[in-house]
């Protein structure tokens with residue numbers, strides 16, 4: 001089978017970064033593959049280990065985004081595709097879904113794609129909208145937030161645990177499956193895998209290569225526009241006390257002053 | 262006046278508190294109309310929606326259980342939305358999927374996890390936080406239809422000074438064959454207030470060493486819900502549904518009390534936008550103190566009982 005895993009490059013949350021007008025300025029060594037995409041890569045690898053086949057890692061983004069597919073290859077992905085084009089800048093989630101869907105369709109022309117796997121959310125925006133949008137764009141089933149996945153005779157069945165409901169959902173393949181971190185424990189790449197990944201070439205595609213009209217993506221086609229982004233000011237008037245026997249009393253007083261008790 | 266469609270969240274026929282918040286916000290944007298998917302709402306439920314300003318309650322009978330998926334919910338929403346210029350909903354994993362389909366079908370711009378929404382020069386402008394709530398972002402929606410999912414507890418629910426009619430309007434929807442089939446669905450009984458909607462959350466981590474009783478007692482005294490870190494739920498100290506954070510529930514209560522948890526970035530991402538943050542931790546260098554309004558460096562086994570005693574006036 002052929003499994004495509006979508007991975008995203010995200011800035012390192014612990015380090016400094018900045019927004020320019022509409023996007024984040026990212027420095028290559030100041031970010032990596034979205035942590036939760038490790039679970040998606042692991043899921044893709046497990047699928048082909050059980051059923052045979054190959055994994056293609058796919059990312060959309062600027063030049064530094066290639067780090068995301070490189071990481072996926074270190075973990076064991078067989079092929080890597082990086083869609084990069086100046087016209088993509090400023091895309092909203094719909095534009096990104098459009099580009100990913102076109103890339104999957106282009107991959108399909110060479111070799112049938114059975115499953116597209118994604119992480120459950122990206123640590124930067126945390127919207128979780130992309131997997132569903134991508135499925136809608138491909139007109140494929142969306143099996144989202146899977147904490148368990150079964151593949152059997154051209155069909156995928158997942159279990160998902162939402163805060164108020166547990167569900168078991170099934171759909172025929174091909175399908176888009178988003179996975180949570182409860183599904184598996186991602187493997188660590190060893191030295192050999194890291195060295196081997198260096199040799200694999202990353203295929204780079206422009207919008208023209210995947211047949212996307214540049215007017216349909218990017219800033220001008222986006223349904224949303226970031227007006228302003230500001231780092232949240234550090235917590236002011238913090239009051240940290242050491243408990244010397246009156247900690248509970250002072251906490252209770254704080255809660256009362258703030259009207260919580 | 263322009264219609265603001267509000268997707269009503271309801272449990273066992275009762276309107277959820279978060280929907281009353283959404284209606285309150287909707288009133289500041291235009292004329293709210295409710296979208297109710299499921300069994301026909303009771304007259305009490307309609308009355309409640311009217312008290313918060315809904316002039317209409319548009320009811321779409323739900324598809325059957327096995328096809329009750331985000332894809333078909335989206336079709337119901339589109340059928341009921343009509344000419345509304347804004348679609349407002351509450352940000353939950355399930356609702357975001359519905360809205361993703363609606364946005365895809367209608368081409369509307371979408372913002373989720375918003376803290377506010379207002380008109381500005383003819384466009385809906387939202388505020389939200391990104392990067393684990395370390396950045397504030399303002400976004401303008403460019404399309405004629407704006408889709409916004411707001412976080413619970415970001416608007417204070419207030420009944421309308423003049424109640425609206427909340428006329429029940431049946432809406433027909435021709436559902437297509439969905440791509441997915443639900444084999445089973447089990448409701449999870451949540452004790453007390455649902456975590457995401459609770460105005461006060463008291464959370465415990467590894468520092469509880471497996472005993473959540475003090476955290477639960479403090480939550481009860483304050484009238485809040487109980488949260489936890491992933492370490493605590495992984496250990497089986499408390500059910501998975503209580504996990505707060507990046508891969509758990511995102512909460513934005515007015516008060517968040519963090520007990521014996523370090524404040525890892527994954528956890529902070531799900532609570533940092535809370536109104537007031539209080540932390541109790543033995544380690545003065547715990548990262549949770551960096552975002553706390555009030556912190557007590559101390560042992561939760563001493564600090565929590567003393568806090569409860571003083572709150573109860575003993």
Ligand SMILES: Cc1cc2nc3c(=O)[nH]c(=O)nc-3n(C[C@H](O)[C@H](O)[C@H](O)COP(=O)(O)OP(=O)(O)OC[C@H]3O[C@@H](n4cnc5c(N)ncnc54)[C@H](O)[C@@H]3O)c2cc1C
Nearest residue numbers: 466467468490491506507508509521522523527543544561
């Ligand atoms: C992909 C991924 C996703 C994740 N998602 C989440 C998520 O959604 N939510 C989440 O919570 N975590 C998540 N995690 C885990 C997260 O990284 C941390 O490991 C976890 O939050 C730590 O839990 P903790 O604070 O309970 O434990 P610790 O980090 O061990 O902290 C325990 C704290 O308790 C204090 N303490 C000990 N004894 C006492 C005492 N007697 N009184 C007071 N204080 C005491 C200690 O000083 C310490 O600060 C995720 C991890 C990964 C890799």
